[in-house]
Amino acid sequence: MTQNNLNRRSLLRGGGAAAAGAAAVPLLGTPAGAAEQRPGGGVGHGPPAGGADSVVPTRDPLIEQRADPWITYPHRGMYYMTGSVPAYDRIVVRGAPTLEGLAHTRESTVWKRPSSGRMGGHIWAPELHRIDGRWYIYFAAGDSDDVFRIRMYVLESRAEDPREDAWELRGQITTAWDTFALDATTFEHRGSLYYVWAQAEPGIDTNSNLYIAEMDSPVAIKGDPVRIAVPTKEWETRGFRVNEGAAVLVRNGRVFMTFSASATDANYCVGLLTADAEANLLDPASWTKSPQPVMETNEANSRYGPGHNSFTVAEDGETDVLVYHARSYREIEGDPLYDPNRHTRVQKLNWYPDGTPALGIPIAEGESVVRLSPLDSPESFVRHGQGGRLVVDRVADRVERSQFRIVPGFLDPGRVALRCVDLPDHHVRVSDGSLVIAPYADSDEYGRASGFIRDEGLAGRDGVSFRLSEDPHSYLAHREGRLVVERPRGWADRQRATFRVR
The missing domain is CATH 2.80.10.50 (Trefoil (Acidic Fibroblast Growth Factor, subunit A))
Structure with missing residues (x-):
């Protein structure tokens, strides 16, 4: 089994999350499938300011009205992108040879929700992964009679291009409880394929916690899942008690997992969980949660509620790129989930001398950042x-x-x-x-x-x-x-x- 997300320095996706009240729980599985992921590189382009940042687009937003953005590492010279659409009724994929090109390319609808019944409600946060030569989309869906009865599902495609109409629904990925579950991601580390997701666990007074489990295949979990993060800090419990939207990066001898917390308005923010790369990722004690968010609302730049991020690499094959969504205004009428203007944004991911990721602040549109x-x-x-x-x-x-x-x-x-x-x-x-x-x-x-x-x-x-x-x-x-x-x-x-x- 291979899932390659490498730039010239290291595996760019691995995972885990920090534990607050972590515990192991039993888990149910689903049928098997098979799974591979590999990036590419290209030639950077630069505005007059020059420098490494110039290979990252300064367009902001990169794509309007696409929340929960997921941009793949380059595959055969192409980036692919998916994310939540405001209508929450379908899954879309777009592709381009450059990050900037994703802003201008066509978008293909690869799956639509049924008109009624199971999965006929809200369709949330799709993620696109290439595993063992096939594409997989992990997504969450509600039912037509209860749009918030959110559960996790997976699609599979054998086509080389994920925009093709070749997707097969492989079914639900089941867990220990039949409860609200969403925001699944997957990554390979040290020969094992892992699955990380957010779920409401019976008996815990939170909206969602983070869990990790090993995968038996790209469409099924094996063994017991482990609770690795619970929202307990003030910045994780504003509006709702939420840990969700995990994304993983392996670097500098550690496994870094970002996640999102609190309500989806201006309170939304990004936290960080860290484990040693040699540690047992299924041991909750392996994970440490940073005490403060690593990205949050920035009034000076008018960027509100940054979150649900992913990672990719620029066309130079070396510059790490942070992908996330944020609004450009604070005040929202009604439920923030139905405000459509969570736009996809990208910026360079920097690193601190101690080897930890430096997400910084959400940056406004303008000249190249240096x-x-x-x-x-x-x-x-x-x-x-x-x-x-x-x-x-x-x-x-x-x-x-x-x-x-x-x-x-x-x-x-x-x-x-x-x-x-x-x-x-x-x-x-x-x-x-x-x-x-x-x-x-x-x-x-x-x-x-x-x-x-x-x-x-x-x-x-x-x-x-x-x-x-x-x-x-x-x-x-x-x-x-x-x-x-x-x-x-x-x-x-x-x-x-x-x-x-x-």
């Missing part, structure tokens, strides 16, 4: 710190403070400004010879102080340098953990004044 790393300290990045000062370090947390956009200058289109991603009204500017971030002011003085001349790197073409508008001999430079203004003289100075755009 991080600036000085040539003399390649593991460090420019970021804003206490009092708005600009520092250079390894960014152990709050990755968004090290993310900028290179935008046109305010007084001269030949100049550029460096805009903060987390404070989009703030720009880097010179103040009394020091570099700080400061909110925009409609003045010539602000325009001059925040305008820089972007040059080819003083220490090589693989970097960029920024000259002051008012003093063409002075540059932004790294000096002893600070971003400063200085006039480079020797080669070491040129390296300190050259930044890789990453």
Whole structure:
């Protein structure tokens, strides 16, 4: 059995979840089938800002009105995408050779709910997986007489292209209880195929918890499922007590599982569960839940309720990509489930020095997002710190403070400004010879102080340098953990004044 989700560094999907009141419970199975997953790569494309981020589309949203988005790793040069449609009445798949292309390509309806009876209600959160040379779609469905009698089902296709009309319903994936169950995902790790899902367990006062079990085949579970996460923290229990929407990434000797929590309005957020890659993933003690959400509503960027994410890789085959949905407004009339504007969004997934994923904040539309790393300290990045000062370090947390956009200058289109991603009204500017971030002011003085001349790197073409508008001999430079203004003289100075755009 193979399910390959590899980029050049590692298996990109594996799984688990952190345990609060975890326990093992018995489980029922379903008939067998067979299962494979493999990514590809391609050529990156870049807007003027350049750098690794430029291989990730800056279009936001990437696709409108597609919640619970799932984008596959490239398969034979194609990305495939599915997600919930606002009518909750069908399953759709689209495909394109680039992430950006998914925004423009046709969409095929591969399965429609029956007009009545079982599965005739809400159709939720389909996921598309290729396992052992076949495609599988895991989805949740209600019944026509009770649209919220949600249970989990699976479709199978032997076609090479999942957009083809070749899908067969393989039936329900049953669990220990006939209760509300949804958001199934699957992944392979160390030769075993795992299934993770959300379910309401009798006797536990929550809407849904997370469970994991080994799979006997792509259409059946074997053995006992294990409860690995229960919503107990304040940020998991806003509106509803929910853990759901798991997605898995194996990297740096660990298995990372993101999940979504709370109600599907602006309270919706992303949590993180972590296990050692050598641990027994069916042991609830193997999993640790991070104490705070790793992505949540961001007022400054007008992104509300980010969640139900997945992961893929950019066309360069190396840059990790976070896929998620979010709204662009807070206020919702009626039940949030029937507000259609949870849009599919993508952004680069960064990593902290300790090897954990840095999801950051949901980023608004605009120029390519970049991080600036000085040539003399390649593991460090420019970021804003206490009092708005600009520092250079390894960014152990709050990755968004090290993310900028290179935008046109305010007084001269030949100049550029460096805009903060987390404070989009703030720009880097010179103040009394020091570099700080400061909110925009409609003045010539602000325009001059925040305008820089972007040059080819003083220490090589693989970097960029920024000259002051008012003093063409002075540059932004790294000096002893600070971003400063200085006039480079020797080669070491040129390296300190050259930044890789990453």
